[in-house]
Amino acid sequence: EAQVTQNPRYLITVTGKKLTVTCSQNMNHEYMSWYRQDPGLGLRQIYYSMNVEVTDKGDVPEGYKVSRKEKRNFPLILESPSPNQTSLYFCASSSYLGTFTGELFFGEGSRLTVL
């Protein structure tokens, strides 16, 4: 089954404790991206990757890091989480061969709470 898998789905942590949210897709997609969703602000892009070893900042990259060492994986790293990073996070992927069809495939989301 084609899917994007995120882990953990739910996490409560404390300020300053490094954490990683993993994302894996089995569709051989070139493009992967991380979003956060907050009430009233919609989905905002954190980082994206056009292919292996190619990453770039989105609209709200502060406080986050990513890596793309393999095509299927795109982990999101919070080196020192703060309460303002409490949010619902989505990983998404898409086949992107120079033409974007509009279909992003999203993971089920990771709800993060930073105390």
Place this chain on the structure above:
Amino acid sequence: RKEVEQDPGPFNVPEGATVAFNCTYSNSASQSFFWYRQDCRKEPKLLMSVYSSGNEDGRFTAQLNRASQYISLLIRDSKLSDSATYLCVVNEVPNAGNMLTFGGGTRLMVKP
């Protein structure tokens, strides 16, 4: 100013009603447009693309007005299962990684 704006709603409608949502975008160079659906506590999923000539998919009709920079989604004969948040999505920068801008979503609640 938000780049893609939607009325957050909620729109409360009875079953069988026709309901329409609008979405405005600020970048006149935007290339392509989409509607996504997001159920409560779930991930967004593509509902339909929006073509310049307008397009229909069953009970759903999407239209684009480039001159006024808005897109619309019309749902006919609403079902309880249509209750969800509908996200307007604009591809503002083609062939770039930050390609999609999401609106804040319009919440629809269909009542029996």
